[in-house]
Amino acid sequence: xxxxxQSPLSLVVHEGDTVTLNCSYEVTNFRSLLWYKQEKKxxxxxxxxxxxxxxxxxxxxxxxxxxxxxxxxxxxxxTQTGDSAIYLCAAKNQGAQKLVFGQGTxxxxxx
Amino acid sequence: DGGITQSPKxxxxxxxxxxxxxxxQNLNHDAMYWYRQDPGQGLRLIYYSQIVNDFQKGDIAEGYxxxxxxxxxxxxxxxxxxxNPTAFYLCASSTQGANEKLFFGSGTQLSVL
Numbered sequence: 282x283x284x285x286x287q288s289p290l291s292l293v294v295h296e297g298d299t300v301t302l303n304c305s306y307e308v309t310n311f312r313s314l315l316w317y318k319q320e321k322k323x324x325x326x327x328x329x330x331x332x333x334x335x336x337x338x339x340x341x342x343x344x345x346x347x348x349x350x351x352x353x354x355x356x357x358x359x360t361q362t363g364d365s366a367i368y369l370c371a372a373k374n375q376g377a378q379k380l381v382f383g384q385g386t387x388x389x390x391x392x
Numbered sequence: 393d394g395g396i397t398q399s400p401k402x403x404x405x406x407x408x409x410x411x412x413x414x415x416x417q418n419l420n421h422d423a424m425y426w427y428r429q430d431p432g433q434g435l436r437l438i439y440y441s442q443i444v445n446d447f448q449k450g451d452i453a454e455g456y457x458x459x460x461x462x463x464x465x466x467x468x469x470x471x472x473x474x475x476n477p478t479a480f481y482l483c484a485s486s487t488q489g490a491n492e493k494l495f496f497g498s499g500t501q502l503s504v505l
Contacts, residue, residue, distance in 0.1 A: 287434075323482070325496070326494070
């Protein structure tokens, strides 16, 4: 059975800190790994990763995939209170028409 | 504005009652999905539909039903057979060719009275 596990489940840091969120996966015929940010209600797309070792970057956020060790990390530098959210990781296999989501990491940034 | 609209935002269900959650999209997406979100459990797939008049069960379909009579609409009915319906329900859509990149609605919080 395909599985995605995120850690930590909850994280509280101070504004300005750098955080690393982890996502490990066990997916047959892996195709892609995705990160979403859920601030209030609707998750919004952050990154899609398909190749190992290639960093994707968007402002203070970056993510990388390791297909040998079956994990991905999401880094956020110089955190701001607006980064407070649930961060969801999801994986897809080649044949399936659906994503498998992890439990999410609830990130809280204190001023 | 293109997007996905879910209604209502909040819904209360009485014992033994069926309730229907609405999901409408104007993104011209072929695929639509229903997820359930419980605290600490991430998103779990209830049903999905790749094309009109066709849908498949997800991982937790028991106690739920759907229809896909129009491309734009994918309503979810929570039946009385669903014994633990209290959760946050998210609808999503995607294009067929890139169905990893989901676009989500703002969700419906369902609670039992």
